[in-house]
Amino acid sequence: MRIDHTHKRWAIVTAILFLVSLAVYVPYSLESAHGPSGGSAIGIAFGVVGYGLMIFATLLSLRKRFTTWRIGRAQTWMRGHLWLGLLSYPIILFHAGFSLGGSLTTILMILLSLVIASGIFGAVLQHYLPNLITERVAMETIYDQIDRVRAQLVEEADRLRLAFSPTLEGLLAPAMSNERRIAALTLKLVNSQTRSHLTEVYSDQIRPYLSARSARGSNLRSERESKLLFEQMRTVSPEMLHEIFNDLENICQEKRDLDRQSKYHRWLHSWLLGHVPLAAAVMVLGLIHAVVALRY
Amino acid sequence: MRKRTAKQLGTRHDLNYFKTWTRRKLALALLAACVPVLFLAWLGVQGLRGDSVPYSSGKMSRAHAVLGKQCDTCHANFVGTLRVGGFRKHAQDQACLTCHQAPAHHADLVTFTPTCGSCHAEHVGSVQLARTADQNCTQCHSDLKTTHGSPHMVNAILSFGKQHPEFAALKKPDLTTIAFNHSVHMKSGLLGPPGSKTRNVDLECSDCHRPSGEQQGPWRFGSAQWQHASANEAPLGPMRDSREALMGPISYDKHCIACHSLPFDTKAAGSVPHETPAVVDGFVRTALTQYLKTNPAAWRETEAATRRIPGVQQVALQAKSPDDWLKDRVASDETLLWGKTCKQCHAETTSPDAHDSQLGLPKIQPASMPTRWFSHSYFDHSAHSAVRCDSCHAAALTSARTSDVLIPGIDSCRSCHSGASNSSAESGCFLCHQYHDWQQRKPFKPVYTIPQLTGQAD
Numbered sequence: 001m002r003i004d005h006t007h008k009r010w011a012i013v014t015a016i017l018f019l020v021s022l023a024v025y026v027p028y029s030l031e032s033a034h035g036p037s038g039g040s041a042i043g044i045a046f047g048v049v050g051y052g053l054m055i056f057a058t059l060l061s062l063r064k065r066f067t068t069w070r071i072g073r074a075q076t077w078m079r080g081h082l083w084l085g086l087l088s089y090p091i092i093l094f095h096a097g098f099s100l101g102g103s104l105t106t107i108l109m110i111l112l113s114l115v116i117a118s119g120i121f122g123a124v125l126q127h128y129l130p131n132l133i134t135e136r137v138a139m140e141t142i143y144d145q146i147d148r149v150r151a152q153l154v155e156e157a158d159r160l161r162l163a164f165s166p167t168l169e170g171l172l173a174p175a176m177s178n179e180r181r182i183a184a185l186t187l188k189l190v191n192s193q194t195r196s197h198l199t200e201v202y203s204d205q206i207r208p209y210l211s212a213r214s215a216r217g218s219n220l221r222s223e224r225e226s227k228l229l230f231e232q233m234r235t236v237s238p239e240m241l242h243e244i245f246n247d248l249e250n251i252c253q254e255k256r257d258l259d260r261q262s263k264y265h266r267w268l269h270s271w272l273l274g275h276v277p278l279a280a281a282v283m284v285l286g287l288i289h290a291v292v293a294l295r296y
Numbered sequence: 297m298r299k300r301t302a303k304q305l306g307t308r309h310d311l312n313y314f315k316t317w318t319r320r321k322l323a324l325a326l327l328a329a330c331v332p333v334l335f336l337a338w339l340g341v342q343g344l345r346g347d348s349v350p351y352s353s354g355k356m357s358r359a360h361a362v363l364g365k366q367c368d369t370c371h372a373n374f375v376g377t378l379r380v381g382g383f384r385k386h387a388q389d390q391a392c393l394t395c396h397q398a399p400a401h402h403a404d405l406v407t408f409t410p411t412c413g414s415c416h417a418e419h420v421g422s423v424q425l426a427r428t429a430d431q432n433c434t435q436c437h438s439d440l441k442t443t444h445g446s447p448h449m450v451n452a453i454l455s456f457g458k459q460h461p462e463f464a465a466l467k468k469p470d471l472t473t474i475a476f477n478h479s480v481h482m483k484s485g486l487l488g489p490p491g492s493k494t495r496n497v498d499l500e501c502s503d504c505h506r507p508s509g510e511q512q513g514p515w516r517f518g519s520a521q522w523q524h525a526s527a528n529e530a531p532l533g534p535m536r537d538s539r540e541a542l543m544g545p546i547s548y549d550k551h552c553i554a555c556h557s558l559p560f561d562t563k564a565a566g567s568v569p570h571e572t573p574a575v576v577d578g579f580v581r582t583a584l585t586q587y588l589k590t591n592p593a594a595w596r597e598t599e600a601a602t603r604r605i606p607g608v609q610q611v612a613l614q615a616k617s618p619d620d621w622l623k624d625r626v627a628s629d630e631t632l633l634w635g636k637t638c639k640q641c642h643a644e645t646t647s648p649d650a651h652d653s654q655l656g657l658p659k660i661q662p663a664s665m666p667t668r669w670f671s672h673s674y675f676d677h678s679a680h681s682a683v684r685c686d687s688c689h690a691a692a693l694t695s696a697r698t699s700d701v702l703i704p705g706i707d708s709c710r711s712c713h714s715g716a717s718n719s720s721a722e723s724g725c726f727l728c729h730q731y732h733d734w735q736q737r738k739p740f741k742p743v744y745t746i747p748q749l750t751g752q753a754d
Contacts, residue, residue, distance in 0.1 A: 031431065032431070033414070033415070033417075033428075033429035033430075033431035033432050033435075034417035034420060034429060035420070037353075038353070039353065099354065099420070099421075100354075101352070101353050101354045101419075102349065102350060102351060102352030102353055102354055102355075102419075103349060103350045103352070104339070104350040104351055104352075105353070105354075107335070141305075141309070142309055142313065144313050144314070144316075144318050144320075145308075145309045145310060145313050148308070148309070148310060148313075149308055149309075152308050243297060246297065246298070247297070247298040250298045251298070269320065272324060273323065273324060273327060276324055276327070276328050277324075277327035277328045277330070277331035277332075278331065279328075280328040280329070280331060280332045281331045281332040281334075281335050283332075284332040284335065284336065285332070285335055288339065289351075292351045293351075293353070295385075296351070296371075296383055296385050
């Protein structure tokens with residue numbers, strides 16, 4: 001989600017709430033004989049509000065799980081998650097009086113700090129990376145469907161391969177046009193050495209590259225290397241097959257885009273692997289802290 | 297040429313993809329479940345060990361750190377003075393009083409008594425528990441009300457730096473009956489002990505004023521005994537103690553005698569002892585009797601008239617017998633002593649009742665010299681040993697009257713103890729005042745053993 005003018009109202013409301021909290025905290029802090037404490041009436045109030053904000057921020061995951069519920073737009077929830085989640089941090093600091101307390105509360109503060117830091121990092125990534133993906137990934141698809149699309153690319157390439165390495169079944173396949181059947185037969189009859197070379201290139205380089213999730217070590221990961229390879233294939237093959245190689249080259253280009261998209265999406269979402277579990281730990285330990293502190 | 301329409305692109309996706317659990321979603325869910333469980337497991341292990349420390353609200357003070365794992369030592373329930381176990385969120389006063397004495401603060405005057413924990417905050421790290429915040433005091437003293445109504449003292453004190461009355465000792469004159477002129481003694485080039493031919497004595501404050509712990513001398517202007525380090529008092533130990541804090545009392549024998557001897561008669565050498573008139577009287581009689589025994593013809597000598605007391609003209613004496621000579625001589629010497637020598641410093645009561653009815657001797661008024669000027673607060677001279685005496689006691693250089701109180705005023709203290717948070721010396725109430733009335737302390741019976749306190753007891 002880009003942090004644009006649509007966030008203005010949320011930012012203003014958050015700033016106002018922060019200033020109000022600050023206006024309560026400063027005199028309370030100065031007048032407390034032993035300094036601010038989470039156990040005082042105002043300290044407990046800050047704790048309740050801070051934990052409430054964290055609960056609200058956590059509800060975003062439920063909102064995402066139940067997309068059809070009519071409880072507000074997901075974008076609104078996301079903005080609330082972002083700004084009110086951020087506000088929870090100073091409120092909790094006010095609750096704690098900027099001290100760490102015992103080991104449980106120290107762990108809680110460390111976890112909350114990590115959650116907030118990872119959240120800010122994620123927000124920055126979500127602000128800049130989508131534009132970068134749009135610029136650099138021409139054939140973008142749904143991230144979770146990349147494996148499925150890649151399998152379809154492999155299927156499509158296998159069909160094209162029949163043009164220079166025909167089998168009887170391939171030649172009879174309904175998906176093959178008559179022009180390609182003729183081209184394939186011509187190649188088969190005219191130059192068996194060229195045919196075996198092209199088949200070898202496809203089997204050893206193109207197909208492994210397309211099927212692999214990461215394809216490390218493949219020269220087709222490089223656009224320049226890819227161009228050279230397909231240029232060479234076109235050089236040694238009859239002109240009527242050039243279109244086949246153009247299509248294969250295009251498929252490889254799409255695979256490169258998918259790989260690039262995967263890489264950007266890993267950046268875009270990997271922070272969640274820290275943010276979400278730590279947030280879950282904060283909620284659970286926060287509840288235990290609240291119960292123990294209020295009960296005992 | 298490879299052509300792809302939007303429709304073709306759309307159909308290659310699984311439309312229910314969001315309902316399926318991808319590896320990423322699974323990893324996220326697994327981590328979100330496992331990480332809290334890990335922390336719960338940690339708490340569980342601590343619970344099985346019987347360790348409640350994770351739930352502590354903060355680090356214990358250094359004084360109580362040994363109790364860090366024995367939460368119930370302080371957080372037990374008490375009924376009266378009886379410990380009944382269980383766990384109590386806020387430690388009761390009785391838990392503190394099991395180990396500490398804490399006599400009440402003006403028990404008959406205060407409108408409420410705060411709990412121990414409200415002033416001595418625990419679980420806030422390595423703090424000095426006695427270093428209580430000013431707010432604990434000013435919650436009452438900023439607008440003091442007592443059970444008897446308005447108090448006679450200043451009833452609005454906010455802090456030492458901002459609103460604190462002048463020291464009470466400065467509000468009334470020094471009622472000491474010993475006449476003393478500081479300005480005369482602080483002049484340069486004093487004559488010094490009898491026999492001095494040059495005026496070369498420059499007195500220093502420490503010639504008379506030193507902490508109680510340094511009273512053994514040597515004293516430059518004390519008796520011969522005191523001019524050298526004496527074994528009469530216990531020497532200082534290797535450790536500092538409270539005797540370093542307050543100045544010791546002034547005594548004639550240590551501080552005055554070298555210059556101000558007490559001669560009494562030209563026939564008898566030496567001085568009278570610095571004692572009561574009765575002792576002095578006895579000493580004079582004995583000394584003259586002894587002189588008469590040594591010089592049996594002395595009573596026949598005519599004593600020339602002298603003018604020993606300003607304004608009093610003495611006539612020539614001619615005794616008729618040794619007893620007569622002795623009587624006249626004692627009377628003459630004591631007239632000098634009571635009328636001049638003693639009176640130079642001491643106040644004598646002049647009313648007839650004040651004279652000893654049997655001996656006809658004057659009564660010397662008690663010196664009434666305060667050994668402690670701040671009766672309700674504490675000042676440590678040793679903590680201020682880097683500061684020159686006259687920097688605070690500037691008036692001592694010019695004071696001519698005994699009634700001048702020479703302790704510095706509050707403004708002098710505020711030069712350093714201004715109360716400014718970062719640029720001043722400590723100025724909290726606790727620095728000079730104590731809340732607990734230690735005069736009310738009672739015999740105390742300890743209850744814990746070391747293993748109980750350290751958690752090693754079964």
